[in-house]
Amino acid sequence: MTERHHILSDNAAALSDDAYDSDGFLIEEDGDDTSRPRLYDGDQLEREERAALRRVAGLSTELEDVTEVEYRQLRLERVVLASVWSEGTLEDAENSLRELAALAETAGALVLEGVVQRRQKPDTATYLGKGKAEELRDIVIAEGADTVICDTELAPSQRRALEDVVKVKVIDRTALILDIFAQHAKSREGKAQVELAQLQYLLPRLRGWGESMSRQAGGQAAGGQGMGSRGPGETKIELDRRRINSRIAKLRRDISGMKTHRETKRGSRRANAIPSVAIAGYTNAGKSSLLNRLTGAGVLVQNQLFATLDPTVRRSETPEGREFTLADTVGFVRQLPHQLVEAFRSTLEEVADSDLLLHVVDGSHPDPEGQISAVRAVLADVDAADVKEVIVVNKADIADPEVLDRIRRHEKHSIAVSARTGEGIEELRQLIAEELPQPDIDVDVLVPYDRGDLVSRLHEEGEVLASEHVGNGTRVTAKVNADLAAELAAYRA
Template sequence: MENMTERDELLSGRAEALAATNDTDPRYDESGFLIDGYDGEQLDRQERAALRRVEGLSTELQDITEVEYRQLRLERVVLAGVWSEGTAEDAENSLRELAALAETAGSTVLAGVIQRRSRPDPGTWMGSGKAEELREVVIAEGADTVIADSELGPSQRRALEDIVKVKVIDRTALILDIFAQHAKSKEGKAQVELAQLSYLLPRLRGWGESMSRQAGGQAAGGQGMGSRGPGETKIELDRRRINSRMAKLRKEIATMKTARDTKRHSRRSNHVPSVAIAGYTNAGKSSLLNRLTGAGVLVQNQLFATLDPTVRRAETPDGRLYTLADTVGFVRALPHQLVEAFRSTLEEVADSDLLLHVVDGSHPDPESQISAVRAVLADVGATSVKEIIVVNKADLADPEVVDRLLRSEKHAIAVSARTGAGIDELRRLVADELPRPDIRVDVVLPYDRGDLLSRLHDEAEIISTEHEADGTHVHAKVTPTLQAELEAYARV
């Protein structure tokens, strides 16, 4: 604990010294601006100079025996963020989300730092001086990895790694790693691998033998003189192999998409309405699916616990059938590689009749979650789907926050998937919003056609039934498909 205090004082002292130097610098006026050459985007220099610690991020265990066990298999990480827009609270919330992502990936978070800059440094992302200070934090904490709360360019990551002397990964690589751990289905694994290769391709790094030429022509087969050519470098060979693998994965995913489209078309042809559950990761989508359908899908208090879409049959309070689909969770700045790879899965949302947009009411900034999810939905063309905002975890949320969300959103309801509060009201709301059969029929079904009568009860809206000598006389509203099958029994 003493070491932590000394380090904090050291970093704080450096910031104060730098601020004091600037205050006495003749190039600045009393307001702190450059006297000549004001660049129009100055920030408070003291905040900009300070590499500020964010408290409460450490997930290091206190039991020494458990710590020793976990150190054998878990990475010990320091988080770093560059705050260039928004408020300080936004920057800290973003770093706390990064800490949750790191913990989900199996790491132990030791510390987190935020630096205030007008824009990220094109060379080292956070500036060489601050990278040196980050190096001191890494040494003091005994970390072996730094995670940047942004997507780093290939040269930025290499430059930062050269200074801090430990492995550096960015937010995108971390999310891809979590997806790789959680993918279970064949399609999910293929989508994640495609996203990882898309991320890796521009970041291949070669040196030494990787940059030397391979034997060309027949030289590789031992043909000797007169058959040697320049050939490919190893890094060029790696690129070609990655491109070939990506092409193969795209074909596999396209084949799987065809199978899913066939199932979806079958549901459409039977006019079974579809409802999709979407929302921020860990908002409680799977818990809500289980509560509405008894699906029994995996529920964990963990980011991206669900990657493979689950479709279950459900029923409205008035007996109409519909399908309910759970989808992968979204996150702020979801890597575009993942959006592209999972596009075929996310189309489940775009093709649905109704969207249940689940929001974590207990989150510090639920409005930002709503914006992030809508940004991804716009990418996959799902903006025209009718939307209900479902404010989940209402039992844990601040009542004022819940009221604010319910007032700001046109169609919204507060529920708790854990306790069941509000679930019955949600079922009734879903029933009201789903499309209803609208073709009136007047038929007499023979008593040996109980199958058609059963379908009418499942798929149609029954107005009246009456048992007669020839069969069951039914007035109902039906779908076009069902109308065609009932034509032979229409009452004359």
């Protein structure tokens, strides 16, 4: 399709084209090379900017093959995206809308158009403002869309008011992400976590529909209930709220039980003194591909946002033979719904309890630094900000070399790799070995031959400096952790 990038208002002007004189006046160039000053208030946006509704080019995922279009139109929602640009640059606003388009496509939608309005803040009533909402309605009619997706979390009143104007279903970014999680959750814990997040999102958004939402009985005229049912009954919306609260309470109990099971597994690994490494990062940055490359785990890999939600833990070894666990976690995204962060807290604790964090970044993304900031914000919410971190810039085979150099300059502990080609993987293995906690207690022991298990643990968990077989057993000099040193105390040479 031909890309479109125009502004609905004929008078709109880009910010980059504006010039100001020394007195703070905005100078506007006329066609006859004369200029006239317009007073510019630094706290206000220009009227033309406020009136502009920008079309963002390149968002449409509609197919050109007519045969495929007919098939997809039967099964996909046709959506128009809408966003308010209130801070940052236009490039930031368009990148956010492109990410929303990718999310919509992942959820199974056909993106037809995307628009951005320049405002200081979203309209409290209709998000875009009443006039722009009416223009959005015209776009929806022209494109034949059946859904509008807004690039933020809408208040319940905003969603209802915008629906009343555009006359089609309106959802927000949070609802879209929750829908994707609901589609991709496979494990019992993942499904429970997603359902909990959805119910927490739904609870404040219930609304009544007049008499159809009422179950207050009032005699035979009111539903034919008759005697014994008169009086102040329970409205339908109250019943829904009560049922949702009961379901939320049950899900919290279930997830708490699953959390205990997960903590038991982590406790077992800690008891065996096995270091843990967690992989975290932005969605679609290549975390599962990296896990497969390092461990051969065979985890699902797909070029799709939130392709995998359920964490995977695998064993691996450093080049020196030390064992450690490698855990893949759920991906993050800008404006990740707080309901999901809370619901997935038990899963994200894999990161908080790890000894080392591999923070995977997509080096080919238009804004990799923005990805890093978004992930770190979520990690701070789950008390994982203090974990030792290594920035792993993935997709180095297709990334701009200047971007890779810029990230490596800004991030002290960073490495560029390609999970697809294997570039930099061996260097990453060596870096993991160097950053893992090292045994620091010197021991010199004579282990009897009937305690071969201790010799094996010395090689697995410690750093063996010297080993010699003598008449009474095996003489070993090594560096070990505190737990193993306590067990070896009886065999000091």
